[in-house]
Amino acid sequence: MGHFTEEDKATITSLWGKVNVEDAGGETLGRLLVVYPWTQRFFDSFGNLSSASAIMGNPKVKAHGKKVLTSLGGAIKHLDDLKGTFAQLSELHCDKLHVDPENFKLLGNVLVTVLAIHFGKEFTPEVQASWQKMVTAVASALSSRYH
Amino acid sequence: MLSAQERAQIAQVWDLIAGHEAQFGAELLLRLFTVYPSTKVYFPHLSACQDATQLLSHGQRMLAAVGAAVQHMDNLRAALSPLADLHALVLRVDPANFPLLIQCFHVVLASHLQDEFTVQMQAAWDKFLTGVAVVLTEKYR
Numbered sequence: 001m002g003h004f005t006e007e008d009k010a011t012i013t014s015l016w017g018k019v020n021v022e023d024a025g026g027e028t029l030g031r032l033l034v035v036y037p038w039t040q041r042f043f044d045s046f047g048n049l050s051s052a053s054a055i056m057g058n059p060k061v062k063a064h065g066k067k068v069l070t071s072l073g074g075a076i077k078h079l080d081d082l083k084g085t086f087a088q089l090s091e092l093h094c095d096k097l098h099v100d101p102e103n104f105k106l107l108g109n110v111l112v113t114v115l116a117i118h119f120g121k122e123f124t125p126e127v128q129a130s131w132q133k134m135v136t137a138v139a140s141a142l143s144s145r146y147h
Numbered sequence: 148m149l150s151a152q153e154r155a156q157i158a159q160v161w162d163l164i165a166g167h168e169a170q171f172g173a174e175l176l177l178r179l180f181t182v183y184p185s186t187k188v189y190f191p192h193l194s195a196c197q198d199a200t201q202l203l204s205h206g207q208r209m210l211a212a213v214g215a216a217v218q219h220m221d222n223l224r225a226a227l228s229p230l231a232d233l234h235a236l237v238l239r240v241d242p243a244n245f246p247l248l249i250q251c252f253h254v255v256l257a258s259h260l261q262d263e264f265t266v267q268m269q270a271a272w273d274k275f276l277t278g279v280a281v282v283l284t285e286k287y288r
Contacts, residue, residue, distance in 0.1 A: 030266065031266050031269060034266045034267075034269075034270050035266070035269050035270040035273050052266050052267050052270070056266060109250050109253075112250070112254060113250075113253045113254060113257045113264075113269065114257075116253075116254045116257035116258040117257045117258070117260075117261050117262065117264055118261070119258070120258050120259070120261050121258060123254070123257075123258045125174075125177050125178045125181035125182060126181060128178060128181070128182050128251075128254055129181050129182045132182050132183075132250075
């Protein structure tokens, strides 16, 4: 899935280097849960998700968001083998977490909007293209072990 | 159904776009063609030369329609009926493409408004644009 050009890799890597994973993680997961409220179904144990501000301020949301983006960041060094990199996590999301892979696409798209917020004009159409490729490939890798 | 708060959020976002329809619309189309190249099949002349004037002109037209939808949030079906006919009978854009356009719309808003693009705005706007897409494809069959 997804062939990354050298330019894609350079774009993805350099942008990621400027991201605060903790902040971006909380923002991304928070926005997912607010914009697509049905995704809250996986987070019953997270406590107060009763309003947008509750969600965005929820410490468990922030912590989990950071965890997710840290994992994503780790994969950036292995863009040519995302399937291998995410094999175990794919099995986990299928067998233990029972997450519909559609959610990976939603999260990826929200991450792209969070990056656009952070980087503004620097987030050009070309940069967006590289990153949409990235999140699509990650979503595909995460669903590759579903059975 | 849109709540009063959502309607307010949608109107607030539109106030930030109004007056800049051409610029926003052109960037929207540019992002669409760059990020999702398959969408170019629906805009053969526009996407081939990507002439700035034409992009601005078509972008303006698309965003003006969005603006009309904002004015008639409570009755999208009636307000967008001619456009729904156009999409069903002439343009016949596969419905799978609307989420791609919507994603690019979010990115345009996000990159311009940055921190002003709150989570509530994103939620309301996504709900609204998804509703517009439903109306535009409703007469397909």
